[in-house]
Amino acid sequence: MQRRCNVRPTFCTWFVDYRSVVLALLMVAYIARTSAAQDDLTKRLQPIVAGYSGQVAVAIEHLSRPESFYYQADQAMPTASLIKFPIMIEAYRQAAAGQLDLQKMVTLSDDDKVPGSGILTTHFSAGAAFQLRDAIRLMIAYSDNTATNLVIDQIGLPATTACMENLSCPNTQLHSKVFRRDTSIAVERSRQFGLGSTTAREMVSLFRRLAEGKLADQTVTDEMLSHLYACDDRSKIGRGLPVGTKFAHKTGSVAKSRCDAGLIDSPTGKIIICVLTNENSDESWTDENAAHKLCGDIGRVAFEFFNPPTKVAADAQPQVLRVGAEGRLVATLQRTLSARLAPSVEIDIDGDFGPQTEQAVRQFQELHKLPVTGAVDEATWKALGSLVESGPVVPEPELVNATPPVRGPADSLDGPPHVTCKAWGVFDGATGDLLWGHEPSRRVNPASTTKMMTALLTLEWAAQRPDRFSELVTFSSRADKTAGSTADLNAGEQVSVGELLYGLMLPSGNDASVALAEHVGQTLPEPAAGSDPVVEDPLARFVQLMNQRAAELGMQETHYENPHGLTVEGHLTSARDLARLAQFALKNETFQRIVNTVQHGATVRSVDGYERNVLWKNTNRLLSFDGYDGVKTGTTDAAGACLVASGKRDGRHLIVVVLGSTSSDGRYADSRNLFRWAWTADQPGQQQATEDRADPVLVSDLALRLHQDCLVIDGHNDLPWRMRELGATFDEIDIAKSQPKMHTDIPRLRQGGVGAQFWSVYVPVEVGRQGKALLTTLEQIDRVHSLVEHYPDVFQLAGSVAEIREARANGKIASLIGVEGGHSIENSLSVLRQLYQRGARYMTLTHSSNLDWADSATDEANHHGLTPFGEEVVREMNRLGMLVDLSHVSVETMRHALRITKAPVIFSHSSARAVADHPRNVPDEILQLLPQNGGVVMVNFYPSFVVPAAAERSVKRMELQRELKALGKSEDEVSQELKRWE
Incomplete structure (x- = not known):
């Protein structure tokens, strides 16, 4: 070779130079491409981190690619x-x-x-x-x-x-x-x-060594990775990653610092990432925390940079969501299902695909005749249509602030109450005549109010031969597979016609309606010659009879397509027709007895030989109150929440129909408000007589002057929970106007000279037993924030004395937040701190029941005061600057807390035991301790706390409640027994 080069040196030299040039050009191109990509990654991430309100450090590398990003990566x-x-x-x-x-x-x-x-x-x-x-x-x-x-x-x-x-x-x-x-x-x-x-760089270096197997052998490496893959916190970087992306990581969170670091498994290889934050201006503990969103944004950008859409699309498979999935897409799915199934289904928007979401998916699939799997596949995505995102884009503040408010005329003081339903009517129960109404003849979807006709026809059919009530109905496969509310019977199971009527009307069994229609329909005579064509299907023949009977009753706006009321084109009725049907059906004693039954048990038998017991409970919640005696609820997407109700008072029988209310709670509020208004609307003297019986409140000049000169702070207002119960917004119930049926309104607050108001974020103890105390408390805190935001000229949030004074100087009512019951912290000081960060400035240590760490005034003594953890709660509240509220706690707990606390306590809504002997009131021995503590009792003027006879009655009620619970009665059974006692 050497000799050949000597022969042709020119060629050999040129050949070597050519290869060097090519190699150099390739290296230059590679470096240029890498540099461009590096610049692109920096351009994407730099604005995100630079605009963050707080300290942030970031390090991002790829296990097999050279691009990286570092921002304050060496900052401890x-x-x-x-x-x-x-x-x-x-x-x-x-x-x-x-x-x-x-x-x-x-x-x-x-x-x-x-x-x-x-x-x-x-x-x-x-x-x-x-x-x-x-x-x-x-x-x-x-x-x-x-x-x-x-x-x-x-x-x-x-x-x-x-x-x-x-x-x-x-x-x-x-x-x-x-x-x-x-x-x-x-x-x-x-x-x-x-x-x-x-530092971010050091943390990324540790995860790189783990991924490369340089920290340990493969077995140990795999075990450490398995722990990291199991990390259950996806609130930070994980929130920005595609659903299903595996992420081996560890997070950290304290008030001012949030961080996340780990290995992201992506189609192009592992991405190593660390985001550290400190001195965060947003110290909240919600999903919308700024640091959490920052981490998610950084994770999303990093993933998309190393996995551009073309690459992801090439590797992507059809997205199927099922139980266990989590993240932003799941939250969007939940939001969309809530919109498609409302008001019949309520889903927590938490981004966690659990049993509740699976059940909603199943219901949606049933309604749309899709394979019922509970998993969201391509067909289900298609049926869901355009997904419901988190909300509209918020315009620029300048545009919002420059837009003048559009106000309608003031509410009239005459006429019926405001309601949420689309159509309603109040009818005379004796004659069926319409007394008042709004669009009573409007044709709408009736939902399960349809079953009133199904029950009436079955009763009329059975009355032709008394033994028909004892005939056994065998559930068919079609009945068993009918979607929606159910009597919970299976194909092949049998129950008598008389019993199944309860399964039809109480739990609103769609399956029961099909079973009865099939059973009755097969015995119906064929239509006369020249009339409707012969129909072989017994269910269809039953529906024919439904329409025939509706015509006979003069139900001009009604046409039936099925016996249950599930939405189908042409299946319509009106408030007027439903009242006419109810008024006629209630003349049937058996119908009246069934619809006025709260619960009913029956034994069903199977053709296979077994038997079992079933319990049916009435969906009509008005039966919990005296004066109401039926008739039928109904709920579908198309119909909204509906109710046909019968009520009697002072010898007057009314039938109220509400169709298309905005929620299940809304239909009961609509109905009760219409009943109350109608019972008094044509008797103007009755209400005046009631008002005249009240003794006038006399206020001395001195008392009035003191009241006007002082800052008046009200320690407890349950308006937020009442709004939740009603399912209402402040657009629907405007407290800027007089709301005498509500806990409070702005005119009364102004008239009373209230300068600061503690809004109670009460959550029932029962919700705590379901594991939802914290979630519901946070939702109630959001409701207080919504209140303040809705009336910015009246209320101003406050969390300190300075902010109360600032609100007063601005002419606004300082709005503070009080947590009513220690069950809201779920036995966690961390949660206590979270609630403080969200604005809570007092917490009532207990509510109506004992906690694991404190005794309640209205429960049997368990701890005889506070446990060691209870003492820690009080000390942590002192440290935070959170008032310890001793309303609702036992006397021993009061005494124990006063011994532990280093700060003044409050009783946010109690009275004196010497005035009325109620366990919620404060005995003299505790009152004598308060001056030394500097605490205060805010007097509760509820009758049971200031009227001795009312206090005695309340105590007897609590004793009965405890006895019933000791007997093993369910919550529903206890509630019913107490209502009967009252």
Whole structure:
């Protein structure tokens, strides 16, 4: 070769130079392309992080690509619970070195328990034992603080920092045990960073080494990754990733610092990412927290950069959502289902595809005749149509503020009450005559009010031969498969006609309507010659009879297509026709008895030989009140919430029909308001006589002057819960106008000189037992915010004395938030702090029942005051600056709290026990302690708290309630017994 080169040196030299040039050109092109991509990533992310209100540090790398992004990546920042990832690394390092046994059993003690995230403190008793490996799992998957301390105890507190130093991560340090600041081994850093510290670059380097298998062997690496994949917090980076994307990560959250870091599995390979924030201006704990949204935006941009749409589309498969899915798309699905199925179905918009969402999907699939799988496939997506996103785009403030308000005329003081329904009528129960109404002849979908005709025809058919009531109805497959509300019988099961009428009318069984129509229809005579064509299907023959009977009753706006009322074209009626049907049907004693029955039990038998008991409960909630005696509810998407109701008072019988109310609660509010108005509308003297019986309130000049000179603070107002009960908005019930049937209105607040108002974010104890206390409390806090936003010229949010004074100077009513019942914190000091961050400035320690940590005034003594955790609650409230409210608590709890607290307490709505002997009132021995404490009792003028006879009656009612519960009665049974007692 050398000789040939000597022969042709020119060619050989040219050949070598050519290859060098090509290689150089390729390298230049690669560097240029990489540089352009790097610039693109920076351009996408820089504006996001630069505009954030708070400190932020970001590091992003790709496991197999050169592009990266760093922003303040070497700035030391707080980790919160993110430090638990380095703790896990050190634990597995020690195990690999033979210094630690991961199968070692660790035993939980009460002293080990610390508050905050996790499940050990709240769900495990002292003495529980489990492997150290399981404690590590809890530490990562659930961010369990107690489990973290158990792991730290095994590896040694200094070991994590030493390990990180050896891995060239000197800023990544663990300072103390969780919620044990007194254990700090770096006092100054603890003050600066809290639990731990790190940098974004160091955290990304740790996750890169994990992904590359450089921290441990493959078996240990896989085990650590499995813990990280199980992390249950998707509120930060995970919220921005496509549904189903696997993300091995760990998060951390304290009020001012939120962070997330990990490995994103993407089509192009693993993305290594870390986002750290600190000194955040938004310290809220909702899904809309600014730091959480920042993390989500950064995660989304990073994923889309490394996985452009063309690449994702090539790898994408049809998206099927099912139980277990979570994220933004699930929340959009829930929002869309709520819109498509309202008002018959209410779904929590939480982004978590659970049983509730699956049931809604099944119902939607049934209504649209799709395969009922509970999973959202391509056909279901198509049927759902355009998805309902979070809301409209908010215009620029300048445009909003420059737009003059559009106001309608003032409400008339004459006429019927405001209602939410589309059509209504009030009818004379004796004659069926229309007394008042709004579009009473409007043809609308009737929903299950249809079943009044189904029941009437069945009763008239059975009356022809008395033994027909005893005939057995065998459920067909068609009846069993009928969608919607159900009597809960299966194909092949049998029950008598007389019993099944209860299954038709009480639970509004669509399946029962089909079974009865089939059973009755097969016995109907064939139409006479020259009339309707012969119909073989017995159900269709029954529907023919329904229309024939409607014509006979003069129901001119009615046409039936089925016996149950599920939406189908042409199946229509009107309020006038339904009242005519109800007035006629109620003359039938059996019909009247059935629709006035609260619950009914029956035994069903199967052709296979077994038998079982069923319980049917009436869907008509008006039966909970004296004076109402039927008739039928109905709810579908097309119909809205409907109710035909019968009521009697002072010898007057009225039938009220409401069609198309906006919610289930709304239909009852509409009906009751119409009944109350109608019963008094043509008797103007009756209401005046009632008013004349009240003694006048005499206010002395001195009292009036003191009232006007002082800042009046009302400690308790239940308006938010009342609005929730009614399902109403402040557009529908405008408290700027007089609302005498509501808890409060702005004219009364102004007349009373109220300068500051505590709005109660009350949540029933029963909701807490369902595990929804915190969620519902946060929703009620949002309702208070909505109130203030709706009336910005009247109310101003306040969370401090200075803000109360500012509101008063602005001529506004300072609006504060009070949590009524410690069940809202779900046994967590972390949740208590979250509620404080959301604006809560007092918390009533208990409500009507004992808690795990405090006794209620209206329950049997359990703890005889506060438990150690209860004491911690009081101390934490003191530390936060949150008033301790002792209304509702037992005397022992009052005494205990007064001994513990370092700040004045309040009784937000109580009275004096010496005035009225009610357990909710304050005895003299406690009143004598208040001057030293500096506390105050805000007097509750509810009759049971100031009238001795009313207090005695209330106590007797509570004693009966306790006796019924002790007998094992259900909540519904107790409620019914108490109503009968009253």
